[in-house]
Amino acid sequence: MPALRTEFCGLTLEHPIVNGSGTFDAIAARRAFGDALLEDFPFAAYVSKTVTLEPRQGNAPPRLWELPAGLINSIGLPNRGLEGYLEHDLPRLAELPVPLIVNVMGFTREEVATLVEAFTAREEVAAIELNVSCPNVKTGLLMGAEPAEVSGLLDLVRPLTRKPLIVKLTPNATNPAAVAQAAQDAGADAVSLINTLRGMALRPGSSEPWLGGRTGGVSGAGVRGVALALLDSVAQRVSVPIIAMGGVQSGADAAALLGAGARLVAVGTESFRDPMAGRRVAGELEERAEKGQLSAILTPASRKIPA
Amino acid sequence: MPALRTEFCGLTLEHPIVNGSGTFDAIAARRAFGDALLEDFPFAAYVSKTVTLEPRQGNAPPRLWELPAGLINSIGLPNRGLEGYLEHDLPRLAELPVPLIVNVMGFTREEVATLVEAFTAREEVAAIELNVSCPNVKTGLLMGAEPAEVSGLLDLVRPLTRKPLIVKLTPNATNPAAVAQAAQDAGADAVSLINTLRGMALRPGSSEPWLGGRTGGVSGAGVRGVALALLDSVAQRVSVPIIAMGGVQSGADAAALLGAGARLVAVGTESFRDPMAGRRVAGELEERAEKGQLSAILTPASRKIPA
């Protein structure tokens, strides 16, 4: 899709559509769909599910609650941990036909540093996304909600890597734009947004929480308006490229986020409804581009591609 | 509805369903529906739209954007200002068959104090709700996002009135439960939540904001999960009664909020779809009560009513 080719932190991507971390397990999808997946991969880069230092089982089920035009998940970041990821997941993900972005989370800054160092050493990894939607167990503060937490984290990890560092912002904060600014000032190469909104559901007819994790994160079509507002506020504060997401279902939704200042757009929950949603959204964007409907918002300059 | 009778800050309400501020203009509704409205008023107490010290025209249109299962509004708090309200609105609202709760907002603490004093002097007013979803123009901080802002505000206005003071919490904050706690500690009689989430939309096919106010507030069915999570976190922190709202459409939704710790439940956006939604939700709650389905969550104790 030459009309959609986009530069992102030194990577040249075929189109601006990637997946949201944790919403598309390419290894599992290959088990379900076979190698056809590799021949027609839906995303221009692949973002892997959050990796933590130690393995995690994730939260007790139930883990899902359907909302009007949305979903609450309390998955709880199950993953094999750093070692398991390096041994089991990384070789398989390296077979994908697109660049790999690894998403990491730590419960202390030092844990994040360990993860960043480990992935810096791996050439299969094109970029690292920092999931800061968790409390720093040392300060008790939500890492992604406080500018100072993010600065402190980047002061530690920025010197450890020359790979692009992307900070993923949480919407559960008073001032995400200030957090984005802090990330940029402390050397982040990009920011991504939005992670899920805090949400909860009760077991019908009771006052007991439905989700094993008590609360969870809201995503899907219903959060689209919230995502756009946060993108708008962040785009006014930072100059680094932005990966925007939240409720994208169509080329029209992606075009709106690109128009509001995103460099890339991630598709999350919509992949659950349509496993090839990423490809479809990219195709719908391409149609718009061909009709000239994107020219005002998606210029070669905005994609950092020589025309 | 004796099974649903509920005590709230010294008021005895027929049922626990009220309206969200700014989502039902009883004066306008009477023009549209006539006095039939008074004979079958949908709410057990009436919360009026935010009043500011000075009159406001509100934001330029368009003011509405429909979301999947939701709405973004950028109404911009149009109102006649304190004087106009006292002269024009108050006498008409005093004709309603239910207690009147006045919602006020100021851009400085002193403005809020003036409003609180003025309404304290009026016996038509049963309680005062403080809308703190706006920046304090003196500190530049969002009043409702910072515990210290709310404490500071209440330190000033609490001594001015013996009427119940309700602090309306915004979800656009890192820690609304801490704000609720600060409100309780500084003497608030109740808290209400949630006000709208920040949201935005673009004019289709452009990168221009759709709404005259650029951004607006998200409400409706899609925010239900977010409202419940915030209620849960606040109910764990405070002992004052809570008015919960956000996406309530049915007795089931109201029951969930009551089960999660709310004393009253407000219906907002649903009244736009069904002008008598408040009455319907109360009726559905009553049916549940009759079937004994509410007994676990809605005890006389939880309603502060002698059984």
Place this chain on the structure above:
Amino acid sequence: MSAVAEGSRRTLAPLGRRRVSVTRRCSYGPYVVIHCHDESAPAPRPGQFYMLASAERWGGGEGERPYLPRALSFLRAPAGTDEVHFFFEDVGPGTARLSELEAGEELWLAGPFGVGFAPPSDGGRALLVGGGVGIAPLAAWQDELGLDADALLGFRDAQHAEGAAVMAAAQLATDDGSAGHHGLVTELLAAELDGGEEATVYACGPPRMLEAVRVMCSERAVPAQLALESGMACGFGACFGCVVATREGYKRLCLDGPVLDAAELLTALTPGAGH
């Protein structure tokens, strides 16, 4: 039932919404007409509107909408029946869903809302000017005023002009000349106005048409009443979302309109109007 307030321009709505069934559906070119059986039917005043939503599956359409009810003028509410008719075009997820409804299916209906047209103050001639779906509120008004209320209707093309069949009589204009006058309906209006007879103009249609009518009437000091559109969430004054700018500040179109005196407006180009 039909308590009339605010002069004779507003019939009060029955409290709340009611579930009514569609008794007939037919189409005129791209336009759909549905008849609803509305037992509690108070006789609405021409120019008033209702809020409609399908009783089943209002939602799940394009972009996961609709969610809010949609405002539609009534086309006719024939006396002696319990019927109210609507006339609309599929322009988005809400009207798409409404246009699917077949006889026997049900709707949530609230209204009538707003204030309708006022008769020509001097008892003079009435000139009805409609564009596209904007002809809807004019049909009942023409019925009431009688046939000497001349109607001038503009459409995109002959296919759309089939919609004119819902009016008792009319002069036509089409953008492409495929039916009636080749050009804008406002050209027909200019000719009529310049014909000399005193007239009151009643217009409904796309913002650009209304603005042309407004300017034309203002220049000629001809009184005009415009039925405007704006995005509406509630229809009964609850949301403050539907305001249009007037010389006296913003007015809620659902409460103080949808029919406004052209002289009140600085422009009829209301931002974010229906389409």
Place this chain on the structure above:
Amino acid sequence: MSAVAEGSRRTLAPLGRRRVSVTRRCSYGPYVVIHCHDESAPAPRPGQFYMLASAERWGGGEGERPYLPRALSFLRAPAGTDEVHFFFEDVGPGTARLSELEAGEELWLAGPFGVGFAPPSDGGRALLVGGGVGIAPLAAWQDELGLDADALLGFRDAQHAEGAAVMAAAQLATDDGSAGHHGLVTELLAAELDGGEEATVYACGPPRMLEAVRVMCSERAVPAQLALESGMACGFGACFGCVVATREGYKRLCLDGPVLDAAELLTALTPGAGH
């Protein structure tokens, strides 16, 4: 098309979802059967499932749902046809919408997903135990194993027991005794198991039934394969939402199930299962 991986228990799904039409709809008591024309149909393995959503108006139902597609086992995919059949009951907004679909209407279909049943390892007798809609995956399995695969089916009452007509042959039990054995289907199972012959049990049904089957088979050291349910958002391993606890930790039911060896489970009472 039908690439078979993971032994003979998984047919790979065509990439993505596809739009298929309903060719027939019929009902058996409270159960609905729909036939879909699925051209790209790879032959699924009994026990596998698909994710379904109506192509139009998936949404706008009770509580403004559904939004996500719904998991359904296939009932049959008759060889030589391009058809796949589903069997379900209206228990909520998703199945309510699916049960409205008439011949000619369209669905989004993805799958087949998951791993199906494995044949009795010793070539011994197969005992199929189903409860309610849980009989769905057993029909195709019985077809494949042949009639000596005995089926024991439990229903609430005679009306629900009409669903048994989709199976080739079966012993029935109803809770109220209105058809077949008066009592639980697991009572029939106990009698069969205590009859002595070596058997492998294949069961699908409500959590309590599955748990009774699990305990019963475990006590008697009878191998059992249980087709479980859990809430699913995606069906292809993307969301990690459908996990059930096994002796080896949580497993994604859509990827490593829905058929699990009973010996892997500590309990079949999976929290938040379909119903």
